[in-house]
Amino acid sequence: MELTIFIIVAVLSVVSALGVIFNKNVVYSALFLLVNFLTIAVFYLMLNAQFLGMVQILVYAGAIVVLILFVVMLLGEQLGEDISSWVTPANGVIIVLALILLTIIGTAVTDYPTTGAKGDFTPELIQEYGQAEMIGVTLFTDYLLSVQLAGVLLLVGIVGVIWLARNDEQLPATGDVPTKEA
Amino acid sequence: MIGNWQSVIDKQRMTNLIWLVIALPLAGALFNGIFGRRVGYQVVAKVAPTMVFLAFLIGLGGAFETYARHGKAQLVTLWTWAEIGELNIPISFLVDPLSMTMVLVITGVGFLIHIYATDYMVHHHHGETHPDRDFARFFTFLNLFIASMLVLVLGDNYLMMFIGWELVGACSYLLIGFWHDRGDDPQPAIEIEGGEAVQVAPLLSPAASGMKAFVVNRIGDVGFALGVFLIWTTFGTLQFDQLFSRIASSAEMYRESALHGEFTVISMIALLLFIGAMGKSAQIPLYVWLPDAMAGPTPVSALIHAATMVTAGIYMIVRSNIIYTSAPNVSFLVAMVGALTAFFAATIALVQVDLKRVLAYSTVSQLGYMFMAVGVGAYTAGMFHLVTHAFFKACLFLGAGSVMHALGDVIDIRRMGGLRKKMPHTAMTFYLGGLALAGFPLTAGFFSKDEILAKTFEYSPMLWGIGIVTAGMTAFYTFRAIFLAFEGEPRDQELYDHAHENRLAVTAPLWILAVLAIFGGLLGLPAPLLHGVGIDIPHAMENWLHPVIQQVGHHEVHHLPFITELALFLISGFLGVASIGLAYYFYIVDRSIPQNLARSTHPIFALLVNKYYIDELYNTVFVKPALTLSNTMSRGIDQTLIDGIVDGSAYGIAELGKYLSQLQNGFISRYALATFIGVLFLVGYFFLGGQFPNWIY
């Protein structure tokens, strides 16, 4: 049962991922991306990371894809390059390289069994305390510094975006001091 | 009253202040070097001599205290300069009769020459005065020289002596090349009536002369440095007192083995140090720089290249007397080299037409005398001659400078003549200095030279023979120059008309030095001779320096018989007078004799005029091959090979960069592709079980 769901969703995920790339229309690409993100969220749920699944839907599907769609509309550049223009020797090489990468990783993950010491983030504890609480406690105790840094990163991002997005013509030029005409 | 005086002496105030002797001229040098251009030449002209005079006063006090404690050496330690393992080099000064003698000569004669230079370095034209444009620089170097020379003579170890040795060399270089923008000075050929004219090589430019002096001195300095190293490795100390007491304990042994034909380590040290002395004191074969050093301003020639620096070699040997006494084989070499140099230089001086060169070769010759003296073990006589020579040779050089100054830098005696009427003071003092140099009886030079000759006769009559012939030639060439310059008819009327006596700043030092040149002999009256006629006046110099000279063994002091002493005394006296007479006859009475002589002995004459072609020989044998080698190295090895590699690698990298920069084509997708391929390799490497070698981590 599990495996069946996994395979169905995985196929959906891969197809949507391919759909993102091999699509002339940017809007369709964005929508395929949305599907892809949702399938990832499903995997999160299946992996017993429900909280992360919700965040995935909120942040990626809710915010990022919308943002992308918004920009696509804003720029009005809905159409990408012609599909026929993709068939180039360079792209062939890239696809071969990608397949090589895939082969390597695939060999690695199937040939080498994953081992490691188990942690204390067990389903039983999660049942007892609740996932959001446990992640929250971990975030604000063990990983406080990372959270702070993430906050700073977000702030820098906000400032950068505001600076990029300002309209130069409407703002007075900085350092432009009006001078009296002699 | 006397008791108070004694207590003042006992406190050794001046001795402890001896560092000021060095510090004052150094301060003068710093002041003139930093502020000299701003404060104007009159201030410089006061500061520089004042500093040297103050140093002289302190030196006088130090000498007096040394005398009061009967010549006992006193160490004045300032601080430890270096302490590395066993090597301990203190900055300390040795106040003893020898160093005080040198200090007094350096600061005394130095002061007079400073005074002289304050006027000499100012050019008077039609009532206007123009100081030399580098007036301050000149006095900076001159003061620095005084300080350096004092380091040389006051240092109480060989390292400080070596530092002084190098510093005076540097000052000498700086001052010879003082007029660095002047070029070579072509000389007119010497015309001989009815004979072929003899070409004269052009005088080297000051810059080239300075370089020559520096390079030749380097050769000697290598020897000196090696000698110092050998002392350190052999005896483990460079301090004079420790070293000399160590050598003295086995001096007899060294002496014996050296006399039996063994070349001991002491002999090696003595030889290496002597090589240094050869360079600094212009002895064969390293004398060639001194005549060319005359390209410097005349006060420099007088101070550095006659009175003080060139005598550093003598000082060094007298200071190291125990080493040379322990190495009689090297001492003999010293005496031989000295005698040969004395003779050789005197022959060249016979025919030179440049007044300063005559004096320069005379200096080389007189230094040869001094080496002969110290070589035969007559250290006191060597020092005595050093002192008197400083007086009369400084006097003569300053006189020559006075003539140059009056004639607008003309120094060729062929263009002088009759100057006595125009420049009475200069002429008179030149005469007095010349008499001393010629060894005219009862002048300072007579006593010192006679003492050297007497001691040499004791040692080897053969060397005495060379010495006495040289003495005759000395008197002859000195008065040849004097008669040509100051007597007879003016040969260049225009120059003669412009000539004038110089100011007091020039004539006063001349007179003082002239008086010293005449009466300096009182420092060393021939005691044995006087004793023979019933007068007991001690040899002042010998008594004074006695504590410095260490006796080896207990061979009794045997004096020559009175009659021999007297004979030597009379011979040298007579020879001096006779040679002056000969010069008078040649150059005043019958001017055709030297012309005829030059014509009849034309090859010899040309050989002498061209200084035995030694410069040309050295040029061919040493300088040219060295230059060729250097050029080959510079063009072939350095420019082609080394630069080829260096430039080539830089060029190669630049070319590579040009190609590689095409990869940075601005297309982000290409960059991404490159990154992807890199990732592919890394991922492949890690995932497929590979591991980086350990050094990566």
Add this chain to the structure above:
Amino acid sequence: MIGAVPLSYYLLLSAILFTIGAGGVLIRRNAIIILMCVEMMMNAVNLTFVAFSSYLDSATGQIFVFMVMVVAAVEVAVGLALLVELNRHKEAVNIDEFNSLKG
């Protein structure tokens, strides 16, 4: 529930998604698509983190995913702002048009 799907399946899936994303970055010229592909690659990595986290009972993987999400959000925001700005100047989103930073 867990254990029915082996870990290697998740890893293989995320490898496939990552490769597709990387290929997309390389093949496409449209800057927006490239941004999307980058997001997809990050998601693939996130999936690995979560899979490991789940199989090893460790919270660290999930925390890491949070951080990646923050970075991704900032990246998208800045990236899109840059795109808008570039579009103002050059009327293009094709990255090959922006090649003035060449050596």
